Amino acid sequence: MxxxxxxxxxxxxxxxxxxxxxxxxxxxxxxxxxxxxxxxxxxxxxxxxxxxxxxxxxxxxxxxxxxxxxxxxxxxxxxxxxxxxxxxxxxxxxxxxxxxxxxxxxxxxxxxxxxxxxxxxxxxxxxxxxxxxxxxxxxxxxxxxxxxxxxxxxxxxxxxxxxxxxxxxxxxxLPVVSTLRTLRASGDRVRSVQGIFSGTMSFLFNTWDVGAGQPFSEVVLAAKKAGYTEPDPRDDLNGLDVARKVVIAARESGVDLALDDVDVQSLVPAELEDCDVAEYERRLPEFDGVIAEQAAAAAAEGKVLRFVGKVDAEKGTGSVELAKFDASHPFAGLQGADNILEISTARYSDEMSSTPLIIRGPGAGAQxxxxxxxxxxxxxxxxxxxxxxx
Amino acid sequence: MxxxxxxxxxxxxxxxxxxxxxxxxxxxxxxxxxxxxxxxxxxxxxxxxxxxxxxxxxxxxxxxxxxxxxxxxxxxxxxxxxxxxxxxxxxxxxxxxxxxxxxxxxxxxxxxxxxxxxxxxxxxxxxxxxxxxxxxxxxxxxxxxxxxxxxxxxxxxxxxxxxxxxxxxxxxxLPVVSTLRTLRASGDRVRSVQGIFSGTMSFLFNTWDVGAGQPFSEVVLAAKKAGYTEPDPRDDLNGLDVARKVVIAARESGVDLALDDVDVQSLVPAELEDCDVAEYERRLPEFDGVIAEQAAAAAAEGKVLRFVGKVDAEKGTGSVELAKFDASHPFAGLQGADNILEISTARYSDEMSSTPLIIRGPGAGAQxxxxxxxxxxxxxxxxxxxxxxx
Known part of the structure; x- marks a missing residue:
């Protein structure tokens, strides 16, 4: 040998x-x-x-x-x-x-x-x-x-x-980069990649009890207390970490995006972007109404909110947004702080009467x-x- | 180059x-x-x-x-x-x-x-x-x-x-063999692999409307009509195709199983194993009661039935069985004829405060x-x- x-x-x-x-x-x-x-x-x-x-x-x-x-x-x-x-x-x-x-x-x-x-x-x-x-x-x-x-x-x-x-x-x-590379090497064409790429954001929306009227600020502050967020939770909620993952997924999908090209919907209220962490945490409840309304509107359609990164490889665009998903969608059933991503390609899509390829599991952790x-x-x-x- | x-x-x-x-x-x-x-x-x-x-x-x-x-x-x-x-x-x-x-x-x-x-x-x-x-x-x-x-x-x-x-x-x-190989090459130890490895069996249990009292035989016969089963549905329901996948997953997990080592729970009633297809299909409704009872018992616990293959790499065993899963389990939310598998390893398990690695998508199709x-x-x-x- x-x-x-x-x-x-x-x-x-x-x-x-x-x-x-x-x-x-x-x-x-x-x-x-x-x-x-x-x-x-x-x-x-x-x-x-x-x-x-x-x-x-x-x-x-x-x-x-x-x-x-x-x-x-x-x-x-x-x-x-x-x-x-x-x-x-x-x-x-x-x-x-x-x-x-x-x-x-x-x-x-x-x-x-x-x-x-x-x-x-x-x-x-x-x-x-x-x-x-x-x-x-x-x-x-x-x-x-x-x-x-x-x-x-x-x-x-x-x-x-x-x-x-x-x-x-x-x-x-998780086998994300290697899967995208092998798909493309073998002549497949990535159409889209979307996913929940942040363990923190996954945890927030997986555990938020919308039905019970739980305020979103309570979920954020509890997550911080449990060590699920960065010391300043805005570093998670501003979507920049997810935007980086979108750029990586895009580039591995054949779309050479820059970070600035990603359209990011931050969940940090504009009024709280520049204050110190203590003020951010104190004033966060003032903004519970807006996101609660979005969640209620989604629930009325039988849907849930998830904070996702998206690559549209056909349009050559990337985004980070709070999106609605059917209760039966794999993103809706996510638990804990798991990451999940859904890859659609020429072969893995309705173009070929197929479903997408989905990978799920822990997206962080030293081991x-x-x-x-x-x-x-x-x-x-x-x-x-x-x-x-x- | x-x-x-x-x-x-x-x-x-x-x-x-x-x-x-x-x-x-x-x-x-x-x-x-x-x-x-x-x-x-x-x-x-x-x-x-x-x-x-x-x-x-x-x-x-x-x-x-x-x-x-x-x-x-x-x-x-x-x-x-x-x-x-x-x-x-x-x-x-x-x-x-x-x-x-x-x-x-x-x-x-x-x-x-x-x-x-x-x-x-x-x-x-x-x-x-x-x-x-x-x-x-x-x-x-x-x-x-x-x-x-x-x-x-x-x-x-x-x-x-x-x-x-x-x-x-x-x-x-789906990147199954390559993922198991890379995990093991890099020193991880597979603890278990379980999954829904048959598109046909996936479809049957994903579409069976247990709550509405739909007879299981009706699901089987409709699936055959729609081209989802082998010409003789017993070739799917006897679990042998799944057993082959269990053997493959076991061997890639470091467990050298033979096909005979796999403990297979066939969903073909013993009385209908040897008759011709026409008789099998005609008499299948006689056996709806047994599986309906199992499904009702599962539902009473908030669970669903899924036909899964399992490798227990620690015990060195493999099985094919009708098992119960919580409604929140990824197997319960499966749709259409998708395959799904869940890999637990030393790193991807509670041993390291982690969740398993899950791969989902079409398990058949020429493209x-x-x-x-x-x-x-x-x-x-x-x-x-x-x-x-x-």
Whole structure:
């Protein structure tokens, strides 16, 4: 069996970064034994420190789990991992190191796993991809950010042959990006993608008891108390996070949208956009009437409200809106904080007497997001020639 | 960009076979231009005739669509496709030809696309895989059939490095096999898979109006009239088709079940198992009482009946049964003839405070099944080094 040495530089050691490192550390030996994919933990960095493997063999995966814990890189048990001790973080030096290890290894390849949410890190993808360093990331900044930069990175990757994989940027580990890519590669044409892409917004509308006359503000404040929202709930309710997902889904559907192109219906009242959080929360009940009316109007038609992102790939548009759905629609039956998305294509639509393709499940969480990142590493290994099941 | 010549031998020209040929014919030029995947239509066969490309360049994809039509291979416009004329079908000669074309082409590879439902064709996979010929198929016979044979084929493929891909064998083109494979490759552990794997059985229970006292036999006979069942509805209601899907899902979940291991609850009354179809249909109403009681008992608990296949990967068991689900369960809200399946893993379960991963959509239909087959061809191209998005 062919062995494919993949020298991995992990950047970012927050919840998702740590979960990814632990998953990879625990499973790398089995991937090597069964598929010939030799994932070598060549470097790890947080915003302050990094640790670089002194040998091209990488750090001992068995030791990674124990070393990582909940600590910053500076406090890792470096001795168990490699001969190096943590030094100040320096992405240039990190990439140089993993590339050197890859070049020193027959059939070696290098990949950066960006588990940060930093735009500064995302901004570097272009130069990395250009030198053949693959990029795997759940960081949405680049694939939902500036369109010209996105196109440049994509073109650079096409030119160098490096892969840029980001399943974790939409629906966490759910197979969204890979499904859209496979559909389009095989000649299908995406007509639309719509979904509930925010766990927070899913939770709010799934739990709001409209029939009992529960005020919407009560749902928002209870969700915040339970830890379901951002510290400032407006960061969820303004729809910008959903708009980013719409941009990602659009671009994977063949529609090169910019974030500004997305028509966003914010659920933050205009009067409360600029005040502080405390005032927002205090005054929120003043606006319960408007949304309650919308919900009542929907209920009168046997429908429910859901906060959805939509890509109309035929018109080339994207939107974020509060929309009505029949009680029998899959979006109406959603529970908890699940994400759901519905893909309509030439094949998956009434055009071919078919129904859409629907994917549902958790759209957030460190373990499933890390699983999406690790899944991308496995796919990268497969396209590099390792015998990883696809 | 690297070019990957893939010499494809298509076997089977029924609805799915024709749809696959047309999809590939229409989209091959674009795959070559954008991804370097050079799908060459090297051979096509039905049970009686075959046509072999005389040149390693394959047959003209533009001409395939026009040639295929609804006709048998013997009637294809062979002149437009290649210099050869149709000859008697001979799988040995066909495989020999595509292998010769692959060997004559730098970086060439060969793949058989088996669009039949023949066990005789499936029985040949082992020898093809052994000589490095990849196999892509929606034919369930081998991956749900004899366990020793399945294991032998899998071992042979692991040994030779050939890929055996069969996304189309469960849920048509829905991303089921690929999702299970990626989850497990990345170290997740499947706990259970349960689903409604039969479009027919989905339709029967989704449309049965239990509340109105509709007899179940009426639903079955109406479904047959509308073309939703096999000519003999017992072929759906005996649960054997679902049992095959359970075996496939189990094996992709790491549980090597044989068909006989699946505990199947048939919905065909024992008294009607051996009579002819006419008698079955005439006497079916005699048995309405039993299932109506079950449905009423479920309804009394606020539940509905669904005919499901289940894999318990922790116990290593599989079953097909009429089970009760809460009205809020995703299976209860299913519509039409959709398939649905729910995957629980270590990461996608309460073990990690998560919900399961759910995939829903059409589980049958020539276009979506052919799309699943074509998707596998794209993945094969990617792992062979073509720049196909994954």
């Amino acid at each position: 062919k062995t494919v040495p993949l020298h991995v530089g992990f950047v970012g050691t927050g919840l998702i970064g740590k979960a990814t490192l632990k998953q990879v550390g625990a499973h790398a030996p089995s991937l090597l034994a069964t598929g010939g994919l030799d994932l070598r933990i060549a470097a790890c960095a947080d915003s302050k420190h990094m640790i670089l493997a002194s040998s091209a063999d990488g750090m001992n995966p068995d030791a990674v789990d124990a070393a990582v814990g909940d600590r910053a890189v500076a406090e890792w048990d470096a001795g168990a991992l490699a001969a190096e001790t943590p030094v100040a973080a320096d992405l240039d030096a990190l990439v140089e190191k993993i590339v050197a290890h890859a070049r020193a290894t027959p059939d070696g390849a290098a990949v950066i796993v960006d588990n940060t949410s930093s735009d500064a890190v995302a901004d570097r993808y272009g130069e990395w991809l250009a030198q053949g360093v693959h990029v795997v990331t759940p960081n949405k900044k680049a694939n939902s950010g500036d369109l010209q930069r996105f196109r440049r990175f994509r073109a650079v990757a096409d030119e160098s042959g490096a892969r840029w994989l980001y399943e974790g940027t939409i629906g966490a580990g 499933v997001t890390a699983g999406g990142v690790f899944g991308d590493l496995c796919k990268l290994g497969a396209v590099l020639g390792a015998r990883v099941p696809v | 690297k070019t990957v010549p893939l010499h494809v031998g298509f076997v089977g020209t029924g609805l799915i076979g024709k749809a696959t040929l047309k999809q590939v014919g229409a989209h091959a030029p674009s795959l070559l231009a954008t991804g370097g995947l050079d799908l060459r239509i090297a051979a096509c066969a039905d049970s009686k005739h075959m046509i072999l490309a005389s040149s390693a360049d394959g047959m003209n994809p533009d001409a395939v669509d026009a040639a295929v039509g609804d006709r048998a291979v013997a009637e294809w416009d062979a002149g437009a496709l290649a210099a050869e004329t149709p000859v008697a079908a001979d799988l040995d000669a066909l495989v020999e030809k595509i292998v010769a074309h692959a060997r004559a082409t730098p970086d060439g590879a060969a793949v058989i696309v088996d669009n039949t439902s023949s066990d005789a064709v499936a029985d040949r996979y082992g020898e093809w895989l052994a000589q490095g010929v990849h196999v892509v198929t929606p034919n369930k016979k081998a991956n749900s059939g004899d366990l020793q044979r399945f294991r032998r084929f899998r071992a042979v493929a692991d040994e030779s490095g050939a890929r055996w891909l069969y996304e189309g064998t469960i849920g048509a083109g 979506v099944t052919a799309g699943g087959v074509f998707g596998d061809l794209c993945k094969l191209g990617a792992v062979l080094g073509a720049r196909v998005p994954v």
